[in-house]
Amino acid sequence: xxxxxxxxxxxxxxxxxxxxxxxxxxxxxxxxxxxxxxxxxxxxxxxxxxxxxxxxxxxxxxxxxxxxxxxxxxxxxxxxxxxxxxxxxxxxxxxxxxxxxxxxxxxxxxxxxxxxxxxxxxxxxxxxxxxxxxxxxxxxxxxxxxxxxxxxxxxxxxxxxxxxxxxxxxxxxxxxxxxxxxxxxxxxxxxxxxxxxxxxxxxxxxxxxxxxxxxxxxxxxxxxxxxxxxxxxxxxxxxxxxxxxxxxxxxxxxxxxxxxxxxxxxxxxxxxxxxxxxxxxxxxxxxxxxxxxxxxxxxxxxxxxxxxxxxxxxxxxxxxxxxxxxxxxxxxxxxxxxxxxxxxxxxxxxxxxxxxxxxxxxxxxxxxxxxxxxxxxxxxxxxxxxxxxxxxxxxxxxxxxxxxxxxxxxx
Ligand SMILES: [Zn+2]
Ligand SMILES: [Zn+2]
Numbered sequence: 001x002x003x004x005x006x007x008x009x010x011x012x013x014x015x016x017x018x019x020x021x022x023x024x025x026x027x028x029x030x031x032x033x034x035x036x037x038x039x040x041x042x043x044x045x046x047x048x049x050x051x052x053x054x055x056x057x058x059x060x061x062x063x064x065x066x067x068x069x070x071x072x073x074x075x076x077x078x079x080x081x082x083x084x085x086x087x088x089x090x091x092x093x094x095x096x097x098x099x100x101x102x103x104x105x106x107x108x109x110x111x112x113x114x115x116x117x118x119x120x121x122x123x124x125x126x127x128x129x130x131x132x133x134x135x136x137x138x139x140x141x142x143x144x145x146x147x148x149x150x151x152x153x154x155x156x157x158x159x160x161x162x163x164x165x166x167x168x169x170x171x172x173x174x175x176x177x178x179x180x181x182x183x184x185x186x187x188x189x190x191x192x193x194x195x196x197x198x199x200x201x202x203x204x205x206x207x208x209x210x211x212x213x214x215x216x217x218x219x220x221x222x223x224x225x226x227x228x229x230x231x232x233x234x235x236x237x238x239x240x241x242x243x244x245x246x247x248x249x250x251x252x253x254x255x256x257x258x259x260x261x262x263x264x265x266x267x268x269x270x271x272x273x274x275x276x277x278x279x280x281x282x283x284x285x286x287x288x289x290x291x292x293x294x295x296x297x298x299x300x301x302x303x304x305x306x307x308x309x310x311x312x313x314x315x316x317x318x319x320x321x322x323x324x325x326x327x328x329x330x331x332x333x334x335x336x337x338x339x340x341x342x343x344x345x346x347x348x349x350x351x352x353x354x355x356x357x358x359x360x361x362x363x364x365x366x367x368x369x370x371x372x373x374x375x376x377x378x379x380x381x382x383x384x385x386x387x388x389x390x391x392x393x394x395x396x397x398x399x400x401x402x403x404x405x406x407x408x409x410x411x
Contacts, residue, residue, distance in 0.1 A: 046107060048135065049158055050091045054107035055139045056155045057083065060148050061117035064253065069118040074152045074169060075159075080105065090158040110136055147294050149301070153212075167220070170229070173207045173276055173300035175258050178226065180273035182233040183266045190230040192223035201226050203277060210280045211301060233259065261298055261390075272299045272361045279306060279363075295386040299360045310369045311356040320354055320374045333378035335385075335397045340378070353382045357394060 046054075060072035071083035084101040092100045110131060112119050132140070143151055181200050190197055201223050208220030221229075236259045262269040279302060297304045310316075324331055331352045332339045340348030354374045375394050377385065384400075385392045392400070 044093065044095065044103075046103065047091065047093060048139075050087075050093075050104065051107060051135060051139050052143075053087050053091060053155055053158055054104055055111050055136070055143065056151050057104070057108040058111035058117060058119075059115050059143075060152065061115070061119065063116070063118040066118070072152070076166065076169070086160050087158050089160050111140070114140060144294075167225075168213050170221075170254065171207070171211060171213070171301060172254065172258065172296065172298075173211065173302050174204050174221070175229070175255060176262075176269065176276065176300050177203055177207060177273050178229050179233055179258055179262060180266075180269050182230050182237070183263065183269065186237060186239045190227040192227040197223045197226055197230075206280055207276065207302070229255070236263070268361055272303065275361065275363060276300060276302050279303070293386075296389075297360045297391060298389045303360050303363050306363045307356050307360055310363075311354045311374065313369065316369055316371070316374065317354045320371050320376065321350060321352065323371060324376055325350075331376060333381055334375045334394055335377055335381040336401055338378040338380070352376045353379055355382055355385060355394070360391070 057072065060074065062070040062073050071077050071080055075083050075086060077083050077086065081101055084104045085097070087104065088097060088100055091104075095103065109119070113131070178200065181196075185196070201219055201221060204226065205214065205218065205220045208214045209216045209218075214220045232255055236256070262272075276299075293304060293308050295304070297307065321331060330339055330341065331350065333352065340351040342348070344351075353376070355377045356369065356373055357375050358369075358373045377394075377397075381397055385394075385397055
């Protein structure tokens with residue numbers, strides 16, 4: 001084990017007495033951190049690891065039903081206490097279980113003003129983020145550039161053993177491959193020992209390896225687990241249940257979501273599934289290792305990474321900007337017209353983002369990006385385009401702006 005015991009000993013003997021010293025004597029402590037420690041009713045200094053986990057808990061809170069903020073789904077627990085307890089072994093640092101839950105919860109709440117997670121942190125009514133200590137802020141600034149998936153990969157280190165080694169939740173990409181298979185074999189009862197399910201397991205393992213969930217050559221899902229997923233899809237499928245048969249009925253939210261999005265569009269889904277597999281076979285590792293963005297398309301993580309890698313291709317972006325400058329003499333957002341140079345002066349010169357407009361389901365088939373596939377958009381419009389599934393097209397975004405402006409001028 002690490003030097004946990006040592007650390008906590010030093011902390012309790014050094015920090016607790018410090019609270020009772022005259023202020024001049026505790027000047028050597030970082031001021032903001034000490035304030036924070038007192039505010040959350042704690043006398044021990046919180047470790048960097050604990051702050052990171054608290055940040056993860058706040059940021060990845062599952063608020064998908066819009067009602068109750070629940071622990072991140074990646075933890076696979078229903079209650080918040082259950083979530084805190086997963087980190088107790090690694091991070092308790094000499095605290096009792098109650099103290100530990102309390103500190104982790106309060107530290108989590110510090111970050112709540114940064115995220116729309118349905119919980120009003122203690123910052124309610126204060127300026128956004130103003131209650132963050134320097135260390136809290138540094139964590140946010142570092143991690144905001146990375147996707148939730150990467151954050152969880154880091155946080156996983158601090159989980160209790162059993163959970164750390166549990167299979168990760170099914171990803172959209174894997175479910176896409178499984179659902180595509182189901183739609184092509186709708187009347188077939190999937191047997192784990194069958195050749196077909198074995199082949200499907202190998203395909204899904206390929207996806208898992210590309211996403212960094214497993215090592216190449218190992219199996220991510222057992223044939224039993226895959227057969228169970230297929231039966232879940234059967235339970236949604238009227239073609240299957242109309243014959244009086246029943247599938248399993250414990251499908252999770254993501255399965256339901258995918259079923260609703262794609263079961264009526266089998267050709268589209270086949271294109272997406274083939275696109276994912278082809279990309280894994282042909283792509284350079286660079287794209288697959290591309291930092292996962294904080295948003296994910298309906299079509300899954302792999303195609304999302306391809307999308308982002310294409311729109312951040314610096315050579316293409318440069319060409320696109322050059323072409324627009326030559327044609328229009330300025331760089332304005334194609335959705336709202338915003339011009340960074342006009343608003344911010346020199347600092348905004350040649351500043352604008354690129355959005356890749358090709359439907360993401362086609363990315364697998366089109367290796368090359370041409371300039372006409374890219375649109376110039378301001379950072380706000382770009383974020384809105386990706387903010388929800390399905391993503392907006394440029395026309396969707398324009399239409400939304402017009403709609404809102406119209407209703408505002410009428411109201
Ligand atoms: Zn814009
Ligand atoms: Zn984009």
